[in-house]
Amino acid sequence: MHPVWRWLALLLCGALLLELFFVGRIAAMAVLDPASTTVQRSEAWQLLxxxxxxxxxxxxxxxxxISDHLKRAVVAAEDDGFVDHGGVEWDAIEKAWERNQRAEARAQAAGRAPARIYGGSTITQQLAKNLLLSGERQFTRxxxxxxxxxxxxxxxxxxxILEIYLNHVxxxxxVxxxxxxxxxxFGKPAARLSPAEAARLAVMLPKPKRFALQPESRYLAQRARLIMRRMGQTTLP
Structure with missing residues (x-):
């Protein structure tokens, strides 16, 4: 066999084995609670x-x-189509890509890096990334x-999916x-969270470390009130 084809065959086999590993890990999660995620292990090493x-x-x-208030708040804030989609919302991804392109064009014109990257990710996608992947923003990832x-x-x-997400996000x-x-x-168990407390936690999720330093942020309070109004119409699985 030509060396190039040999290397391609090895790469293909490696990719297939990796996918089989992921399939096994995910199938096991139907009955076994995952002990940690890639994000958690990375954070633990940093803190250490x-x-x-x-x-x-x-x-x-x-x-x-876990309080139903928190479940509703997180779904309302992060992925209001959670119960209906198949894990990926292609329209959201397309819109996020278009916003990223516009942000990149503005940044290049101003001679700076884009200030924000829009992901368009569902709760299922966020769980997939946190559980098994690195935080690098690449097309392959x-x-x-x-x-x-x-x-x-x-x-x-x-x-x-929501249970694992809420236990590891x-x-x-x-934290x-x-x-x-x-x-x-709030000094209480997750089962006793009020609607207002749940909404505040849900709003923190896109940038938890930033909001941990700004618990009295005006944006946080305003966004939490908006999420509270939407929670009553949010369907849980």
Whole structure:
């Protein structure tokens, strides 16, 4: 076999084995709670290097022990079509791509880097990225994210996807999951969060470390009020 074809065959086999690994991991999540995510492990190493591992907070709780207010708030804020889509919303991705192109064009004209990158990701895509992928913004990684989102929807129920997401999403430096966030910010378990508290936590999700430093942010309060108004019309899985 020609060396080029040999290398291509090896790359193909490696890619196939990686996908099979992902399939196995995701299928197992139907019955096993994932202990950690790629994002959590990266954050833990960073805190360890800075001597701040004592700040680490994470505790898994079952779906029934997470306030429905928080579930509704997160769905309303992050992915209001969660119960209906198949893991990916192509219209949202297209709109995000167009906004990124416009932002890049404006930045180039001004001689600076784009200030913000729009992702258009669903809750399922965010879970796929946080669980199994790095945080790098590359086309290949985005493609893998879409594949993993479809696999999550294939093997897991919507309720299970939301349960895993809420138990592992980041809510501040070293703060992961609904139970840890409820205790850290409000001194109570996730089951007892009020609508207002739930809305505030949901609004933090795009930039949790930033809002952890600005808990009294005017934007946070205004956005939380908007989410509270939308929560009553939000359907849960």
């Amino acid at each position: 290097g800075e001597g701040k591992l004592r700040q680490w907070r994470h505790q898994w709780v079952p779906y029934a022990q 985005k493609g893998q994210e879409l594949v993993l989102a479809k696999l999550l929807e294939l093997f897991l129920t919507k309720q299970r 980041e809510w501040g430096p070293g 992961f999951g609904a139970e840890a966030a409820a205790g850290y910010y």
